[in-house]
Amino acid sequence: MKKLMIAASCALAMFAGGVQAEGRDLRIAFDVPYEPFEYKDENGELTGFEVDLAAAMCEEMKADCEFVIQAWDGMIPGLLARKFDLIMSSMSITPERAERVLFSEPYYNTPGGWFGPESFNADVTDMDSMKGKTVGVQRGTTMDTYVTEEMSGVVTIKRYTTADDMVLDLEGQRLDVVFVDYPVGEQTVLTKDGFKEVGEPVKLGEGVGVAMRKRDKDIAEEVNAALRKLKEDGTYDAIMKKYFAYDVKV
């Protein structure tokens, strides 16, 4: 068995070094629903900006891809445990994550947005007017980090696992305001009556990249090359126009 594995890894190394690996098998993980990046349409088909981009990327890499659904909490552990090979689920590039996984170049960046009820009248950049407010964020996101660093002690921070739970508490008036990935807020909060955007969007971090295991440097090279190609030949722009009215390209 061990010999076989050594032989297999030698063969793999030769492939990677030589011609483009033909028909590499890749499993790509998404956390659904996260509209408009990855969600199921009315027929139950997995779709969204990142799903389409992943499909185009696989075609470019001539890889045989399988899409896997994985809850956000288990994303990085699942990747490290080889349950899948790539994460393309709006994972922002952060130094803490980069310690555990290998990131590709960023492939999109959306700002964080402030959303609240019509009656909300505080200024989100002014700490005095925000004093005592309750802010909802999704646990472990760049929005969470931002609020934790900038507003700890001024506001009460409530952390949620899913955006749905958070929006339910915003509607139930347990939260005064939420700070959430802009497109997610647009899809979940602004579609409801009585809610509006209550502050300027904030650009956070480097953007979102494909996450891989640290040792998969050869896959990372292929992924970067494919993404660059898609950004140049217009495929990226076509997919982006399908889901966004504004620019998320980096």
Add this chain to the structure above:
Amino acid sequence: MPPDFIAAWLNKNEIFTAMTIMEYWDGMVTTVQLVFLCLVIGLAFAVPLAILRTVKNPFVSGPVWLYTYLFRGTPLLIQLYIIYYGIAQIPGIQQTFWWEIFREPFYPALLAFSLNTCAYTTEIIRGAIVSTPHGEIEAAKAYGMNWFMRMRRIVLPSAARRAVQAYSNEVIFMLHSSAIASVVTIVDLTGAARNIYSRFYAPFEAFIFVALCYMALTFILVFVFRKIENHLLRHQRPAGS
């Protein structure tokens, strides 16, 4: 272990800083408050409910049976979701004084946990009451004790002895069940672990530490219940010991 070794180790690691330890401590305080309060409330209501449950009249025992059936028949997580999100959906609740209480996640969780543990405790005590030996009750009647005095002097004390082991299990289950409070944004022990895990992406450190905290709390509970058992069951010890 020499203290400088600990200091060196603490300096090297990023996860167990003074700040995260404080977060765990606050979480532990919340967990203990939540579990202690729900157990006190649950037990206080369980004793009278268990007595009502043993009454022959079905119009008295029926509703109690229905209550224990509902709360033992559904998962605690679902009960918590219904109470936490359900209350916020009642039209106009936000304008009443109840909202002052139910706005915070602590009280909906306390309500759900109390109702749940009360249902289980009611059944534990009921089981102990109905297994009271007939001879004891007949003897009490022969002494001319009325129903109330029989309950107070004979049935309940001996039921307590029979219920205490099963109840200690319920207490430990409740401690562990309280971990689900973190799904409604309460930062209990598990909530603290989840926050720290998501900040450092270190599931082993974050969760193993919190598991040890729960084990320490369980150890205290086991110790306390052994003392209580020793006290209640002292008549069963060999003479002179």
